[in-house]
Amino acid sequence: MIVHGFAGIGYSEALPPGTDEIGLELNADTCRTRVSAGHATIQCDVSQYPTRPFKGRLIKKVDSPPCPGFGKSGKKLGLRDLPLVHQAIEDLSRGKDTRAAIGAACLDWRSVLTAEPMRWHYDLQPEAIAMEQVPSVLPVWEQYASILERWGYSTATGVLDAADHGLGQNRKRAVLIASRIQDVVLPTRTHGGLGQPAHISMADTIGWGYTQRPAPTVTGGGTATGGAEPFGNGTRQAMKRVIGTPLWRDRGIPNLRPTIAECAALQGFRPGLKFHGRAGSQYLQVGNAVAVPFAAALLAAAGIGQPAHQLAAA
Numbered sequence: 001m002i003v004h005g006f007a008g009i010g011y012s013e014a015l016p017p018g019t020d021e022i023g024l025e026l027n028a029d030t031c032r033t034r035v036s037a038g039h040a041t042i043q044c045d046v047s048q049y050p051t052r053p054f055k056g057r058l059i060k061k062v063d064s065p066p067c068p069g070f071g072k073s074g075k076k077l078g079l080r081d082l083p084l085v086h087q088a089i090e091d092l093s094r095g096k097d098t099r100a101a102i103g104a105a106c107l108d109w110r111s112v113l114t115a116e117p118m119r120w121h122y123d124l125q126p127e128a129i130a131m132e133q134v135p136s137v138l139p140v141w142e143q144y145a146s147i148l149e150r151w152g153y154s155t156a157t158g159v160l161d162a163a164d165h166g167l168g169q170n171r172k173r174a175v176l177i178a179s180r181i182q183d184v185v186l187p188t189r190t191h192g193g194l195g196q197p198a199h200i201s202m203a204d205t206i207g208w209g210y211t212q213r214p215a216p217t218v219t220g221g222g223t224a225t226g227g228a229e230p231f232g233n234g235t236r237q238a239m240k241r242v243i244g245t246p247l248w249r250d251r252g253i254p255n256l257r258p259t260i261a262e263c264a265a266l267q268g269f270r271p272g273l274k275f276h277g278r279a280g281s282q283y284l285q286v287g288n289a290v291a292v293p294f295a296a297a298l299l300a301a302a303g304i305g306q307p308a309h310q311l312a313a314a
Contacts, residue, residue: 002228003061055123151180
């Protein structure tokens with residue numbers, strides 16, 4: 001069974017149909033999206049949900065904790081909270097739950113959620129693990145890897161760009177994969193390298209935009225509730241500078257705001273996938289998701305979602 005914390009929709013869409021996966025997700029609209037897409041879901045606060053129902057099973061664990069406090073935009077309070085996050089992870093790895101006290105001391109209440117997966121790892125000792133976050137969280141993943149190696153896991157960490165794995169969007173993310181049943185290495189790039197297909201352009205993905213490069217990173221929007229601008233102001237200004245050149249394919253509309261369906265395509269979602277809630281909520285679900293082909297590459301590298309006979313041959 002795959003236990004999927006902070007579930008969103010990206011990893012689930014990357015798994016083969018029929019995979020035994022359960023997603024733990026708090027947001028009501030995201031839960032509706034998951035259920036309508038056929039993904040088993042428990043609506044809950046992951047940090048309050050007990051690990052007990054999953055004990056005694058062969059578990060694989062997938063997580064992408066919230067990243068706003070660690071991203072390039074906003075107040076970046078999560079970066080100032082990193083020493084506290086490191087302490088919470090170390091404590092949890094030794095069976096000591098200090099999340100409440102450390103969370104209260106954090107400048108951004110979401111920061112301690114990045115330590116949350118360690119509670120599950122300690123309690124359940126998953127067969128395999130995959131985690132993803134913004135690049136600034138790499139030192140945290142390296143701490144996880146050090147602990148997991150102490151427990152006998154094979155691990156790999158690094159910063160990868162989803163465009164190197166067939167996505168029509170530049171999207172760099174810090175990743176961790178780990179396994180206690182096989183050796184793991186980070187997935188190798190499939191696009192943009194010597195002798196490989198070129199990166200997929202934004203224009204080839206959604207019909208407009210950059211003709212020679214992938215799209216910039218899609219976000220959840222411009223406000224805390226998911227604004228209407230999945231591309232930030234600086235990104236839009238850079239786009240405007242190449243409009244009218246061979247580097248740009250126009251669409252005849254004066255703004256640079258992609259639709260929800262276009263954002264979904266840039267994230268690698270299948271056509272027709274229905275996102276629930278108001279427009280702002282839908283933009284958040286799409287922009288906060290793990291890009292589907294990138295998720296598929298991470299899961300495969302960790303040995304998650306593969307049939308047992310494939311694992312045995314790996």
